[in-house]
Amino acid sequence: MALLKPFAAIRPVPSLAGQVAALPYDVMNTEEARKLTRNNPYSFLHVDKAEIDFDDSVNPYDDCIYKKAAETLEHMRSNGIYIQDSKPCLYIYREIMYGRVQAGIVGCVSIDDYADGTIKKHEMTREDKEADRIRHVDICDANTGPIFLTYRARQNITRAMKYWMDSYSPIYDFTAEDGVRHTVWVIDDEKTIHSFQKEFENIPNLYIADGHHRAASAFHVGMMRRKKHPNYTGREEFNYFLAVLFPDEQLHIWPYNRYVHDLNGMTTAQFLEKLKKDFELSPVTGRYEPTKKHEAGMFLDGRWYSLTFKKGSFNEENPVEQLDVSILQNNLLGPILNIDDPRKSSRIDFVGGIRGLPELERLVNEGHGVAFALYPTTMDDLMNISDSNCIMPPKSTWFEPKLRSGLFIHTLTHEA
Template structure:
């Protein structure tokens, strides 16, 4: 049984949503955030990546960064850039990218259900990154970015949300430079709110798609607030965290491709011969990139040539939800044993490229600072759910979700 709860959102005033909305803090580095926000004083990156308003030498985990985030947030509130709804509402957040629609319910979800496993995860988190968001939430006294959750599609919910979208005017409707359209409706009808809450109680599990560090940090902040308030009743806002819930059949996952700096001492011919032990290797026509269209096939770009790699039978267990992932097959049969990438989380010889950047980015990286690139078939949302249901952890960098949920459109106060 999944618990969702409406909340009183802090959200942009009409007319500024497109200027405030920003990419999530964790998909841009400091320099990219600085460039994106330099001519836009309204950008929410001034809150989510506040180091951009400090000296370039600043450590992004320094306490002064969190103080600056709070200062910038307070300044934006005082300037009247945001409003706070007086009643607890749900919100609908629809994104359209390349004609494909993703409709999410914006709500808060229970930290207890995260702890109990009703909200399931599939990734490990890094303590340093968790602590960063803990500090950010504590200083801002708010969840400033939503966690992206999914659930097994429910037709009744689809009908309820679609009916509301057709009958009501949106509060925001804008497209940004990437041509993704963002449209938001407010659900302020008590009867519909109660109905949505009731339908979610019939859904067994929620799954974290993206935002594992935000979720883990939100839970730890909530537990910390409970210790500070021993007489808490359970309905306080710190017992819940901000989420956008999207049905699984509308979740779009792109590949998370790999680039590696060297061939681990092998010549190119030796390297290809080693690969042939576990993969069928086929050289592509000159100038023809290989973008895998089915599972267990991979593209490889090496010295200006593309190759198709096909995993041989018997090198993985097809019934194992982890072993059968393409990211696992590549890691266990090529990256680790041949290229010596034992831990892709920490090895500096490997980098990861989101599929949104295209195969051209892989070619560019190989020509610029890498030796070999691998294009992947995307992990499916069904793969994600199977891994989470099995209580297992996906390999790092298994999924790249598009479109990204924008930050700054919904803020959830903790107190």
């Protein structure tokens, strides 16, 4: 059973919400973040990626970076950029991108649900990335970026959300620079809040769609606080972390494509010959984007090929090995191109599908090598693998639109 808890959000004043809201800290590098915030002192990136306000000579993991993040957040609160709701609420956060709608409930979930597997994971995390966010959450004393969770859709929840959106005015409604529309409603009626909580109690599992490192970090900070406060009651806010819960049927996973910088010393002819063992290969006219599982597009030497994965080249019964990203890794990237650990190899780049096939062409044309356009992992794949307590290969899913940071902040200091 999933625990959903209302909270008194710290959130931007409506007139500044569009300027405050920012893409997640980990989808851009420091220079890209500086460009995005050059004319926007309100951007939440000044908190979430505080190194943008320092010279490049300063280590982005220096203590002063985290202290600056906390100071900036406090400054935004004391200067009226942020307000805090007077009582615990739930919220509805709706995003519209290319006409596609996803609407989720914003609230807090329990670190105990994370620990016991009620909140399921499908990715491994890196200690260095966890350590960064642990320090950020601890020093800011807040969850500043929501965890993107999903659940198997329930029509009672979907209908109740629709009723509230149709019946009440939103507190925020703006379109970001990338064309994504963001709309937020406050659910402040205690009876309605309780009914949502009861509905989620009937949901056996939540699934992390995006934000594994943020979730792990929030959990570790909560455990650190418990250690500091051995007489904790469980009601303290540090026992919970910020999340947005979306029904699976509304979510869209984009492909996560691959670009390899070289052919591992082979000529084009030698490389193509090696592919014949596990793949059916055909040159095509124009671009090729796969339309179903176990197909891929490949761009090499100025032309596109269709790749079909042969039966027998993968275990169709294993939920991880039958993923297209696994088949490509196990039958091509590893044995043919010698990329055995894509997490550590500097010879491979991962390209979100939202950037399109032209980006793959650009990378190959400018840097040589080869690119692969993959069919996206499905929501069923994600949940089945999570249910099996298995781990997906790195960079298996790319979710769009991204949740904006800075619209909701959950402070860890007060008792629930």
